[in-house]
Amino acid sequence: MDALSSAQNKLLPEMSELLKKRYQILQAINQEQPVGRRTLSEHSGMTERDIRKETDLLRKQQLIEMKTAGMVITKQGEEVLNSLKSFMHKLTxxxxxxxxxxxxxxxxxxxxxxxxxxxxxxxxxxxxxxxxxxxxxxxxxxxxxxxxxxxxxxxxxxxxxxxxxxxxxxxxxxxxxxxxxxxxxxxxxxxxxxxxxxxxxxxxxxxxxxxxxxxxxxxxxxxxxxxxxxxxxxxxxxxxxxxxxxxxxxxxxxxxxxxxxxxxxxxxxxxxxxxxxxxxxxxxxxxxxxxxxxxxxxxxxxxxxxxxxxxxxxxxxxxxxxxxxxxxxxxxxxxxxxxxxxxxxxx
The missing domain is CATH 3.40.50.1360 (Rossmann fold)
Incomplete structure (x- = not known):
């Protein structure tokens, strides 16, 4: 982990954990789309309650869309995943x-x-x-x-x-x-x-x-x-x-x-x-x-x-x-x- 990521992790460890969780959910949606909350819960290992809370936020941020067949990632969501990949590897x-x-x-x-x-x-x-x-x-x-x-x-x-x-x-x-x-x-x-x-x-x-x-x-x-x-x-x-x-x-x-x-x-x-x-x-x-x-x-x-x-x-x-x-x-x-x-x- 580089110095900046290490310092951030020490100052705001809860932010790092939240970022990891949302990144994982976004990544799972990208992999399994279109996907429902229950299936996403099974694939990510998180509770349905957590999935519902976090996916509502991701939708508001226009990173995912809710469709009849299930959740799908947006172009903006894909860009966020690609931009964060290197950083997440350092952070984690x-x-x-x-x-x-x-x-x-x-x-x-x-x-x-x-x-x-x-x-x-x-x-x-x-x-x-x-x-x-x-x-x-x-x-x-x-x-x-x-x-x-x-x-x-x-x-x-x-x-x-x-x-x-x-x-x-x-x-x-x-x-x-x-x-x-x-x-x-x-x-x-x-x-x-x-x-x-x-x-x-x-x-x-x-x-x-x-x-x-x-x-x-x-x-x-x-x-x-x-x-x-x-x-x-x-x-x-x-x-x-x-x-x-x-x-x-x-x-x-x-x-x-x-x-x-x-x-x-x-x-x-x-x-x-x-x-x-x-x-x-x-x-x-x-x-x-x-x-x-x-x-x-x-x-x-x-x-x-x-x-x-x-x-x-x-x-x-x-x-x-x-x-x-x-x-x-x-x-x-x-x-x-x-x-x-x-x-x-x-x-």
Whole structure:
């Protein structure tokens, strides 16, 4: 926090808290519009009473409008959000926190959004928006993009602008299906990215989890060999980071596999690899998707994960993750990671 913001915070701490609250509400309306008060309350983690009071003020200031379908942000409201973004990051200490996390993880950069996505859905959407803006900066120079699945990746697809077309872009599904909601599978995400940008996409219509016999057989198939060749040509990888136990359940892992994952002390998962607290691979599934060595060779990598509950998984993965990765996360995860590293003696 700079000297001016620090002095203001000490002299009028209640003003800072009020500013944070109204900024969060305005940001949530911008993300979810048109949106009603009840939905906004759920997405922001505030009471409906607070929402009603603050949105009435925002309306009087002509920052939002009340429409039949719900509240929407005005052009003036958008300008206020953009003007305050840098200041709010300094006021809340987000800029300093991002720098601390970047140094702790030893990676290329950290993009941080305020608050905790575990507590407010709008924060996950904001993570998606920041990741989308970052991703768009790579489109011209790095056209071959491998993408994984998950709800956070779906949030990125939603936030891509789609104002320009990039016919040279090719989005490659980095995983097969997990048996989860089809909207969150890598195939669907790759298709959504392509639809927003005017690019093409390549899908991997295989179960993410294969037996040894099936894996050996499928790796001989021309279509699978083509996908593996595409992974070798990947310019940019965009991926999530999962909690090990949650991913084991999503993959419908066998009791034997769960036992290996648990006994190995796995706390994180990415690309079908399970990592312990020190970042060591303790188990990996047989998959025709992108392999860790192919990820490491990609010139650019964007990892996206948020929420205090993901802190241990993020910390675990980045123990040995590619150092040229950019992480997009939230304040909740960042503060928990730094607390964990402090408790562990900074290791």
């Amino acid at each position: 200490g987000i800029a300093d926190l991002a720098d601390c996390l970047k140094q702790q993880l030893g990676i290329l950069d950290v993009v941080l959004v305020p608050l905790d996505s575990d507590k407010a859905i709008s924060v996950k959407n904001q993570i998606g928006k920041e990741a989308a803006r970052l991703l768009e900066q790579h489109f011209a120079a790095q056209p071959n993009v491998a993408v994984t699945g998950g709800s956070t990746m779906a949030a990125i697809a939603k936030e891509l602008k789609g104002e320009k077309t990039y016919p040279a872009l090719r989005f490659i599904a980095a995983r097969g299906g997990l048996g989860e909601d089809v909207l969150h599978q890598a195939n669907t995400i790759a298709s959504a990215f392509a639809g927003k940008t005017g690019g093409s996409f390549k899908t991997l219509y295989l179960p993410d989890h294969l037996s040894e016999e099936a894996y050996t057989m499928m790796m001989k198939e021309p279509l699978i060999r083509e996908m593996m060749d595409l992974y070798e040509q990947t310019d940019l990888v965009v991926h999530g980071i999962g909690n090990a136990q949650e991913m084991a359940v999503r993959r419908q892992s066998t009791a034997e596999e769960v036992e290996k994952i648990t006994e190995g002390g796995a706390v994180s998962e990415a690309f079908g690899y399970y990592f312990d607290a020190e970042g060591n691979v303790v188990y990996r599934i047989r998959s025709a998707g992108i392999q860790l060595e192919q990820v490491q060779k990609a010139p650019a990598i964007i990892a996206v994960a948020g929420g205090r509950s993901k802190a241990m998984a993020i910390l675990s993965y980045f123990k040995n993750a590619p150092k040229h990765t950019v992480l997009v996360t939230d304040e909740g995860a960042a503060r928990e990671i730094l607390e964990l590293t402090e408790n562990l003696g900074g290791n």
